[in-house]
Amino acid sequence: MRKKINILATELILCFLMLFMLSGCTGGREINDLEIVIGMGIDKDKDTGKILLTAQVVKEGELGKLSGSGGGGADAKAFWNVSGTGNSVFEAVRQITHKTGNRLFVSHNHAVIFGNDLATEGLQKYIDFFLRAHEMRPTAMILIAENRASDVMDAKPETEKLPAMNIAKLVKAYGFTSHFYKVNMKEFASCLMSETKSPLAPLVGVSQDKDSEDIYVSGMAVFKKDKIVGKLNEHETRGLLWVLGEVKSGVLIVSSPNKEGNAVLEILEAKSKVKPEIKEGKIVINVRINAETSLSEQTTSENLATIEAFEKMQDAQAEIIRHEIMMTFDKSKELNADIFGFGEMIRKKYGKEWKDFKDNWDEIYSTIKLNIDIDVKIQKTDLLKKPAAQKEEGK
Amino acid sequence: MIFLIMIYIVIFLLNVPGLINRKEWRELTVFLVLYIIAFIMGLMYTLDVPIPSPMEGLQYLIAEVLGIKYPKN
Amino acid sequence: MNIEKGKICNMQLLFLIASFVQGSVLLIDFTVGITEHQTWMVILAGLVIAIPFFLSYITLAKRFKGMNVVQINDMVYGRFLGKVISVYYIFFLMMTLSFNIRDVGELHITFLMPDTPFIFLLAVFAATCAYAVAKGLEVLARISHLFAIVGIVVPISTFILLVDQMNFSNFLPLFEVPFIKMFHGTHIMLSIPFGETIVFLMIMGSLDDTEHMARNALIGLLIGTTSLLVVSIRNTAVLGNTQAIWTSPSFQSIRLIDIGTILTRMDFLIGIAQTVLIFFKCCIFFYALVTAVSQLLGLKSYSPLVLPLAGIEVIIAATVFQSPVDHASITQDAGIMYSVPLMFLIPPLTLLIAKIRGLPRPERGKGA
Known part of the structure; x- marks a missing residue:
């Protein structure tokens, strides 16, 4: 009997304590x-x-x-x-x-x-x-x-x-x-x-x-x-993103083969591989870019969906990409800011040599050479095979 | 403070009656000694009495007296 | 006479060790600040170096079947010296337990409940541990596989959720950190998750069958290490060079989970997993502590010691360090130094002496 009372008393005290313990969250905010x-x-x-x-x-x-649904007002x-x-x-x-x-x-x-x-x-x-x-x-x-x-x-x-x-x-x-x-x-x-x-x-x-x-x-x-x-600016940023392989999509405009208008291409996919190299104490960065595009618009009546036109457009695109990258690279040299992270790449690949470069990286950065290798493929022409234009004579 | 005392009353009630019933006197002594140490430490903490940290003493002993330590960055 | 009457089986030992090692997942943060992107190497190095010592603990437990470390010490070193070593062991248990309780408190106060009084978190946590320990070893062992599963599933699932943010070039260059730092990191790794398995000397005596003990214990150790490795690789791959600046790299990398802007804010996952795993680790420590103390004092049962010791532990945990900064810097120094003899000298020595003196003598069953 006494034991039971004892247990009861303990339980009661425990319940009482729980009132304090379980009253809620101290840090709670409604x-x-x-x-x-x-x-x-x-x-x-x-x-x-x-x-x-x-x-x-x-x-x-x-x-x-809801906007417009009275009450609140616009x-x-x-x-x-x-x-x-x-x-x-x-x-x-x-x-x-x-x-x-x-x-x-x-x-x-x-x-x-x-x-x-x-x-x-x-x-x-x-x-x-x-x-x-x-x-x-x-x-x-x-x-x-x-x-x-x-x-x-x-x-x-x-x-x-x-x-x-x-x-x-x-x-x-x-x-x-x-x-x-x-x-x-x-x-x-x-x-x-x-x-x-x-x-x-x-x-x-x-x-x-x-x-x-x-x-x-x-x-x-x-x-x-x-x-x-x-x-x-916009183009320079894209130049950076080409190298980083972060270009998701975008528009490339090249002039059409007969120079009468433009072909407008959408970037479908872009990949990049960056390999730093040290040649005779100088840093050379090899960038390889693989891109895929599609013909999304053309502002000329010429039929661009031909193999010859494709080849010309692919070259022209590669030229634009190269231009964008070089523009960015020159800008980064001008600002002396390693936006591409070339320094980190060298550090990761050439841990020992890095110690020599580390201290005067700013000077070294302006001597870096960039080798760019670009391969662009046009994948599709979307819904049209030919432009909606009169047939040209002789074709 | 009140909280601490309440917790220790509960701890006391949870253990002591059983120990007395079973006549485990040795256990009871050990329990009481530890209980009092724990209570005093709790009291010191609630009353903001500084409690010496054993690790700081060890750190002093090992790093300063014996001189065993790793170089800092 | 062993204080614990409960028996555990080999499989349970495997999970006990696995979840015990996983309980240290948060503690690799001590090493990250020193070895940065080479932490994974340190974990492996720690494991490799720890295995011989770990085997010495197992051999010891096997040789002295059914005995815990206090009994072994008494038998090998004699009454007086044995007691001294046991007190050292108990001191180690008390300190490590209080650090772990403090870890949970710091975790909660920094990330989950910043407004809750620190001591309250510690007290609630210690009370839960005390409850689990009062239930006995068998109960802990029976649920150990659940903890081990949590410890595997959470790192792997978060690893998968973060795969798209990982940059494996963060591991390069491979050998950048100076040797002394790697050594320091290895020492921390060796002490904190692996050397702490010495606590199992208190538990392995309760095994019902020691035949496959070494194999199972090693598998447990490997499972635990895998979790540590997954976590450290995840943190390094996701956080890169910033991992050294965060208070908790694990937390920070989980906070980066952002899948379709829907699957975000997964902090709770790691919060739960860490708390649960450290809880288990603390339970094992606490169990070892109460049994070691009661064995040393020759008590019949350990249950009356649980609550007063929990009270002492809470206060030690609350006052032992002033802040996480203190915690980290002392742990990186004296915190791993003072336990070196206990972890790496005494067990092999005990084994050697036992071999020379031919202990335990088969006719004698008397220990304490």
Whole structure:
């Protein structure tokens, strides 16, 4: 009997303790208390020289409403750009709680946009927070604003409700043109840590178009260490991507064999092989590119679907690709920025020799020779065998 | 603090009656000694009394006194 | 007289060892900062060097059938010296257990529950371990294969999910890290997952049949090592040169999983797997600790010691290091040094002395 009472007493005490233990999660946060941040822009405050951080917070209520279906009205924004200033990024993030009343929830952050002034100053000290904070994802994209990041965050897109989502969508669509590519936090950090490889990040700008503001990606910002030194335009970026083997798709325009018009080709697939070599103390990089294209459009009445025309077009394409690559390579020499990562390739292949190159890589980089070997094949002509034109005489 | 005491009361109740019933006096002594050590350590922790870390002592002994250590980067 | 009455079979030993080694998956992070992209080599080197020592533990357990390490020490070194060595062993168990409990706490406080009080996480974890240990070795052994499966499935599935982000040129150049660092890394690897298997000296005495023990134990060790290798290759291939900067490369690489923007945020997978595996490892340590203490003091059962020792362990775990930085730097130095004699000198020595003195003498069954 006494034993039973003892057990009962222990059980009761245990249950009582459980009231404290199992009352819930200490760190729990309800969804209506969250300020879900989907994008962040970081600028330098012109007047004070402090960090100006613009966080794009989702308004859940507005997001649920269908656009156009009364009530909300067309002008109701689904986002709120709230900004804070501070001497560091983290201070600015916490400063924002003065305006939101809640801590920012940055797990769903898609894009981090740095203003041009910060990029000129050096990003290393500003990127730390985004890698360190435990809610931040290493998959968040990093972008550089042509001007001020806050302007990019403000531009209201037409189809998407949230500017940051729109930017993320734009950058993710790089495959259609291969004119830029997306860089996430981890990749950027990896380049920052590399001894030679220059980080790159897409550049975004805002274009004024009558009454609407459009965000566009204009190319890639090239960094030397962590400071911006230049910009690759669309073609130069593609030149880079050819070498990296990252060209997903895109448009190549070559003049047609009779020079009357153009043939427009779509890139279907591109592969690359890069082999570094050291010949007599000099670095030679052999690049081999295999590409497949399809004839997507022609602006001439000549029938291009012939073997001769194909051969001419293939050569012309190879020439364009070579030109794009050389353009990029010259640009990188001009900026003295190893955007291709040739230094890393040499380090990986020639570990011993690398020690001699490492210290004056900047000088060596300008002496690198590039051998390009390109093979382009036209795979198909899509729905037409011949253009919709009158038959030419004599054919 | 209160929490700690409650936990230790539960630990006490879970073990001691059984030990007394089975007349395992040796076990009871060992239990009580460990129990008191654990309780004092818990108390020290909750009252923010610094508890010496055995590893720091070992680190000092091995790295500084005996001089066995790996070079730092 | 052995304190544990339960018996485990050979197959269970295999899974016990496998999941025990897998429990150290998170601990390869100590090595990553030193050996960077050559961590996989260090794991293999550690395994190769560890196997002879591991075999010496097994031979020891085989020779002294049905005895645990405290009894063996008493028999081989005599009452006094034997006790000293046993106390050393118990100290090692206490420390390692507290480090592992702390590891779980750090894992949770950094990645999963940053707002929860640290001591609370430790206490809940230790209480769970205490519960499992109070149930006895047989219960642990019976469920060990489940843990081993978790420890294999999670690394391999995350490996597959990350294949498209892997860049195998990250492993090049093959021999870049200086020798002393490789040596240091090998030492850490040797101590942390492999040398810690010395705890099985406390458990192997409970085997019902020692015939295929060596084979099964080695297979277990290999399964565990495979998991470690998969994880380290995954981390290096995915993270490249950045793997040295993250607090936990495993976590960071899992966070990179992004398949069609749908299959993302798989942190929970690794969170669960790590917690479960370290839990198992802690249980084994804890079991060894309580049985060793009660054997040393000549008690009839270990159950009254479980909760007070858990209380002590929690406080040690909470105060032994100030921060993860402290944790890593001391573990990389003294943390692997102090246990060198225990892991790599005493077992072969014991074996040698036993051979010379012809122990155990067949007519004597008396140990403690």
